[in-house]
Amino acid sequence: MKRRPLLAGNWKMHNTVIDACQLAAEIGKCSAGLSDRDVLLAPPYTVLSEVAHVLQGSEVLIASQNVCWEEQGAFTGEISPAMVKSAGGSAAIIGHSERRQIFHEDNGMINKRILGALAFGLLPILCIGETLEEREGEKTYQVLEEQIRKGLAGVSSEGMKEMVVAYEPVWAIGTGKTATKEQAQEAHAFVRKLLSEMYEKDIADSVRILYGGSVKPANVDELMAQIDIDGALVGGAALNAESFCRIINFT
């Protein structure tokens, strides 16, 4: 099945207003006319509106880096789906390993965020991935299965059609150490097979599974050539217009 590639840039806690607008404008320029793929940016909350404004009229999608399950209320430090949408966003990264590891978000909370995003019409990007210790202990597939099953609890087939999954081995994030194309393909194939046990096969076949973990201009082409890799979630290399533009123009 042909899946539309999705190239996503996660800016993490980088860029204040001026830098963000400049970078967004450059990415808007180099993504113009790319009609066979989707490009997405996840800026910090404080510049969501500005980035959306700069990219108005372009095809670049805007995501938040997390999202709450509630519409509004006493949730200090959180952002609601309605807030993301009103700032121009249409997607949300959920369960990033930095949220799991540094801020102790567990699969239960991540599941609530996924269900909340779907309920309010945001496209959730569910991040999963094993640590080095888990890989070395041969627990990779056990961890991925638990993250998928618990993260997607209660997500219907209709909901699954609106989901994106990102496989991001924790040991490859921000380390310059990329999973080999074989390691990445194997994990993606595992995730797709698992999804086909949980949902109809055509839904599992149509879900986009992104790879994340030190994606760079030098390795994007070989990663994107793998049959089950449908895109990339990019951190460090998304902070530089030249490298991210090369990544979104993968061949």
Ligand code: PEP
């Ligand atoms: C990420 O933040 O999701 C990520 C994959 O970062 P990096 O590309 O820097 O490894």
